[in-house]
Amino acid sequence: MAVYTHLGAEEMAALIARFDVGTLVSAKGIAEGVSNSNWLLETTGSDGAGARFILTMYEFRIELEDLPYFLSLLDHLAAKGCPVPRTIHDREGNLYVTRPGPSGDKALALIEYLPGVSVSTPTAGQARAVGAELARLHLAAGDFPASRANGMGVAEWQRLASACGAEGLARINPELAAIVAHELPRLISSWPTGLPTGVIHADLFPDNVLMLGDKVTGLIDFYFACNDILAYDLAVTHVAWCFDKRDSFRADVSAALIEGYEGVRLLGAEERAALPLLGQGAAMRFAMSRAWDWLNTPADALVTPKDPMSPARRLGFYKANPEVFA
Amino acid sequence: MAVYTHLGAEEMAALIARFDVGTLVSAKGIAEGVSNSNWLLETTGSDGAGARFILTMYEFRIELEDLPYFLSLLDHLAAKGCPVPRTIHDREGNLYVTRPGPSGDKALALIEYLPGVSVSTPTAGQARAVGAELARLHLAAGDFPASRANGMGVAEWQRLASACGAEGLARINPELAAIVAHELPRLISSWPTGLPTGVIHADLFPDNVLMLGDKVTGLIDFYFACNDILAYDLAVTHVAWCFDKRDSFRADVSAALIEGYEGVRLLGAEERAALPLLGQGAAMRFAMSRAWDWLNTPADALVTPKDPMSPARRLGFYKANPEVFA
Numbered sequence: 001m002a003v004y005t006h007l008g009a010e011e012m013a014a015l016i017a018r019f020d021v022g023t024l025v026s027a028k029g030i031a032e033g034v035s036n037s038n039w040l041l042e043t044t045g046s047d048g049a050g051a052r053f054i055l056t057m058y059e060f061r062i063e064l065e066d067l068p069y070f071l072s073l074l075d076h077l078a079a080k081g082c083p084v085p086r087t088i089h090d091r092e093g094n095l096y097v098t099r100p101g102p103s104g105d106k107a108l109a110l111i112e113y114l115p116g117v118s119v120s121t122p123t124a125g126q127a128r129a130v131g132a133e134l135a136r137l138h139l140a141a142g143d144f145p146a147s148r149a150n151g152m153g154v155a156e157w158q159r160l161a162s163a164c165g166a167e168g169l170a171r172i173n174p175e176l177a178a179i180v181a182h183e184l185p186r187l188i189s190s191w192p193t194g195l196p197t198g199v200i201h202a203d204l205f206p207d208n209v210l211m212l213g214d215k216v217t218g219l220i221d222f223y224f225a226c227n228d229i230l231a232y233d234l235a236v237t238h239v240a241w242c243f244d245k246r247d248s249f250r251a252d253v254s255a256a257l258i259e260g261y262e263g264v265r266l267l268g269a270e271e272r273a274a275l276p277l278l279g280q281g282a283a284m285r286f287a288m289s290r291a292w293d294w295l296n297t298p299a300d301a302l303v304t305p306k307d308p309m310s311p312a313r314r315l316g317f318y319k320a321n322p323e324v325f326a
Numbered sequence: 327m328a329v330y331t332h333l334g335a336e337e338m339a340a341l342i343a344r345f346d347v348g349t350l351v352s353a354k355g356i357a358e359g360v361s362n363s364n365w366l367l368e369t370t371g372s373d374g375a376g377a378r379f380i381l382t383m384y385e386f387r388i389e390l391e392d393l394p395y396f397l398s399l400l401d402h403l404a405a406k407g408c409p410v411p412r413t414i415h416d417r418e419g420n421l422y423v424t425r426p427g428p429s430g431d432k433a434l435a436l437i438e439y440l441p442g443v444s445v446s447t448p449t450a451g452q453a454r455a456v457g458a459e460l461a462r463l464h465l466a467a468g469d470f471p472a473s474r475a476n477g478m479g480v481a482e483w484q485r486l487a488s489a490c491g492a493e494g495l496a497r498i499n500p501e502l503a504a505i506v507a508h509e510l511p512r513l514i515s516s517w518p519t520g521l522p523t524g525v526i527h528a529d530l531f532p533d534n535v536l537m538l539g540d541k542v543t544g545l546i547d548f549y550f551a552c553n554d555i556l557a558y559d560l561a562v563t564h565v566a567w568c569f570d571k572r573d574s575f576r577a578d579v580s581a582a583l584i585e586g587y588e589g590v591r592l593l594g595a596e597e598r599a600a601l602p603l604l605g606q607g608a609a610m611r612f613a614m615s616r617a618w619d620w621l622n623t624p625a626d627a628l629v630t631p632k633d634p635m636s637p638a639r640r641l642g643f644y645k646a647n648p649e650v651f652a
Contacts, residue, residue, distance in 0.1 A: 008446025009537070025538065026441045028366055031355035040354055040366060042441065115351045115368065120334025211335070212351065298624075 005037050005057055005106070012039070012055075018090045018097050019110055020046045021053065035059060035223075040113065052113035053088060057099075057106055064107055069148045070222050071095040071109055073141065073199065077219075078112075080140035083133065083210075084219050085112035116210025116217030124256035125214040127241050131260025133216045134204060134237055138230050139265055141199035150202065150226040152285055154191050157184060160288040168295050172308060176291065179312050180284075183319070187281050192229070192274045200233035201225055205240040231271040234261055235278035239286065239314050247313040254324055276322035283315035331363050331383055331432070338365075338381075344416045344423050345436055346372045347379065361385060361549075366439065378439035379414060383425075383432055390433055395474045396548050397421040397435055399467065399525065404438075406466035409459065409536075410545050411438035442536025442543030450582035451540040453567050457586025459542045460530060460563055464556050465591055467525035476528065476552040478611055480517050483510060486614040494621050498634060502617065505638050506610075509645070513607050518555070518600045526559035527551055531566040557597040560587055561604035565612065565640050573639040580650055602648035609641035 007015070013024045022044030030038045037057040045051035058067065071087040072095060078086040088110040090097050096109040119126055150156075161169070161180050169177035201208075202224040210218030234257075242254040261267070267275075290308035297305040318324075333341070339350045348370030356364045363383040371377035384393065397413040398421060404412040414436040416423050422435040445452055476482075487495070487506050495503035527534075528550040536544030560583075568580040587593070593601075616634035623631040644650075 009443035010446055012443065024443055026536075027443050028354070029357035030366070031357050040356070117335035117338065117350055117353050120336055210352075 005059065005101070007039070007057075012041075015055070015097065015099065015108060016041070016043060016110075019088055020091055021051055021088060021110070022046055022048065025050070027055075030054075041110075054085065054111050054113055055108060056111070057108045059106065066148060067107055067109070068095055069146050070225060071111075072146065073144060073222060073225055074111065076144045077137060077140050082137055082140050082219065083114065083216050084137075084222070085114050087111050114210055114218035114220070116212050118207050118209060119211055120206065121244070122206060122241055122253055123214070124252045126211060127253045128256040128260035128263075129211070129214050129216050130204070130209055130237065130241065131234070131257040131262075132264050133209075133219060134201070134233060135261045135264035137201060137219065138198055138233065144199050148226045150200075150228040152202065152224060152226075152289065153228065154188055154281070157281075157284050157288045158188060160292045164288075164291050164295055169291055172291055172294055173312075176287070176308060176312050179287070179315065183280065183315060184284060187277070187284055190277060191281065192270075192277060195229045195231055195271055195274060196268065197227060198230050199225060200228050200230060200236075202228065202233060202236060204233070204237045229274075229278065230265075231267060231274060232278045232282065234258070234267075235275060235282040236285070238275075238279055239282045239311060243310075243314055243317075247310055247317070249317055249321070249324065251324070258325070272325060275325035276318050279318040279325070280315050283311040283318060286311040287315065331385065331427070333365070333383075338367075341381070341423065341425065341434060342367070342369060342436075345414055346417055347377055347414060347436070348372055348374065351376070353381075356380075367436075380411065380437050380439055381434060382437065383434045385432065392474060393433055393435070394421055395472050396551060397437075398472065399470060399548060399551055400437065402470045403463060403466050408463055408466050408545065409440065409542050410463075410548070411440050413437050440536055440544035440546070442538050444533050444535060445537055446532065447570070448532060448567055448579055449540070450578045452537060453579045454582040454586035454589075455537070455540050455542050456530070456535055456563065456567065457560070457583040457588075458590050459535075459545060460527070460559060461587045461590035463527060463545065464524055464559065470525050474552045476526075476554040478528065478550060478615065479554065480514055480607070483607075483610050483614045484514060486618045490614075490617050490621055495617055498617055498620055499638075502613070502634060502638050505613075505641065509606065509641060510610060513603070513610055516603060517607065518596075518603060521555045521557055521597055521600060522594065523554060524556050525551060526554050526556060526562075528554065528559060528562060530559070530563045555600075555604065556591075557593060557600060558604045558608065560584070560593075561601060561608040562611070564601075564605055565608045565637060569636075569640055569643075573636055573643070575643055575647070575650065577650070584651070598651060601651035602644050605644040605651070606641045609637040609644060612637040613641065 012027050016024050024043055026042040028040045030040050032038050036059050039055045041053045041055050043051050074084050074087045077084045087095055096107045098105045098107050161184055166177050169180055208221040241257055242250050244250055287308045290306045294305045294308055338353050342350050350369055352368040354366045356366050358364050362385050365381045367379045367381050369377050400410050400413045403410045413421055422433045424431045424433050487510055492503050495506055534547040567583055568576050570576055613634045616632045620631045620634055
């Protein structure tokens with residue numbers, strides 16, 4: 001949640017000149033993204049009518065080789081009518097530009113600005129709309145030619161659990177260590193194969209959805225997008241949307257999310273049968289990444305690490321209540 | 327440089343409903359301000375034509391009792407045509423609203439959004455424009471009824487120097503400790519009295535000026551504004567604008583800044599004669615506040631503290647070259 005690199009007006013103007021978007025009118029560093037710096041830009045627009053964009057500088061973590069996947073996916077989905085921000089290509093047609101810096105070249109991408117706000121407590125109507133957009137995304141990406149492995153898949157949960165160590169997990173919460181010890185081996189050994197795969201968002205929390213009322217105006221932050229089990233993406237979205245802040249299950253929101261999804265893309269019998277396990281896996285994925293962040297965030301950092309116990313409790317709910325997916 | 331408080335869409339919408347600005351279309355936390363959280367908001371506008379605002383939540387440091395001074399000053403200056411953001415009053419006419427929170431009530435103010443970007447390396451033309459706007463601000467505030475003491479005045483430099491201690495200052499740079507030991511007592515004992523006073527911005531660095539080309543579109547961040555010597559405000563602006571990144575004096579920018587100021591408000595003979603000393607004082611003020619921040623910022627904080635040696639070197643330049651103000 002920060003802007004890591006200072007870009008003065010002169011440098012920002014020079015960067016913007018590499019795109020056909022008019023001249024710079026305003027630039028505000030925005031507090032989004034933990035591994036990149038972001039600015040909300042206003043320009044005169046290529047037609048002089050004014051336009052807004054998000055400029056992202058990739059600071060850490062994301063491999064430059066993955067950028068074309070993320071950015072061309074946005075182009076692909078936007079062209080099919082999905083509410084995702086288009087990538088603005090530079091004057092030479094490139095998906096991103098690079099800027100030399102003291103610690104090496106950094107990549108910058110310019111994407112469309114979309115209206116909308118992220119809800120904290122989704123209504124059933126909002127969950128239904130998100131389910132439908134997720135299914136549309138899955139269908140629209142069906143002919144996307146590129147592929148990317150899921151860097152946060154089953155093997156990574158295991159790696160993160162080992163990196164935290166049983167003592168580290170117990171330091172967060174003894175219950176967390178017990179859950180990982182019992183559930184992780186079971187999830188790994190029973191993880192489904194043969195289910196329909198495709199491009200998934202893989203991180204569709206409410207923070208990554210812009211809405212106006214019940215309408216989805218933007219699906220954003222595709223930096224975990226990859227090729228994996230489609231129904232797993234629905235499970236990730238389910239973990240993210242269908243519980244309240246105290247991790248109590250919200251049955252109406254759950255039903256609406258799945259109905260919304262199935263209104264666009266029907267789940268096969270195997271997919272539906274796998275959802276309880278996929279939900280547990282999705283919960284484990286966030287429990288493990290949060291546990292690692294929890295143990296590796298300096299105590300005085302401005303960012304408060306997210307509680308790994310929240311997804312861990314949701315995992316327990318899925319295990320005890322598979323019928324919510326029936 | 328962060329957003330300290332999370333405001334979900336629902337809560338943001340409820341806050342916005344307390345103002346006559348239409349409904350929420352977008353809200354982005356922006357990476358500005360170290361003692362408050364800021365959002366760039368888009369709404370449908372009171373007339374449906376769309377409008378943008380900055381929402382500020384006051385988190386630390388600023389005393390609630392000072393807020394009316396800052397916010398009504400913006401109103402006063404905007405009404406006189408100064409390029410400052412208007413304060414948007416709530417439906418009951420209040421300058422700000424309060425929100426209950428776990429650590430007590432917090433105040434939030436909604437101000438106008440202004441276009442423009444902050445330059446890194448000002449041109450003489452830009453400095454001339456800023457000088458003129460600073461003088462217009464001084465004149466426009468001439469009949470502002472409220473008053474506020476300068477919390478970063480001479481007494482505070484002394485307090486900060488003592489709080490850092492000679493060893494603390496020497497740890498930053500032995501030269502800094504020597505400069506403070508030699509120059510601070512002299513500045514305090516010779517600090518001018520009897521010069522014209524009024525409302526001053528007191529922190530008009532390029533970061534706090536929005537520009538489009540040579541035009542000033544916004545003077546922002548009035549949270550150090552106070553009543554003090556008018557020519558001291560010009561001296562602060564001079565320290566902030568008339569040196570390059572290596573602290574070399576930029577004669578053309580200096581001449582343009584002062585000419586721009588005097589094109590609107592002529593300096594009296596005593597004011598002009600005092601400028602070398604006022605410049606040294608302004609440099610000392612930033613050297614001391616930065617020294618304190620330097621010694622009190624955690625090593626792993628996201629914010630890089632600013633170098634106190636930069637204003638300290640500028641202080642030395644003013645002492646050695648009083649003729650630049652002749």
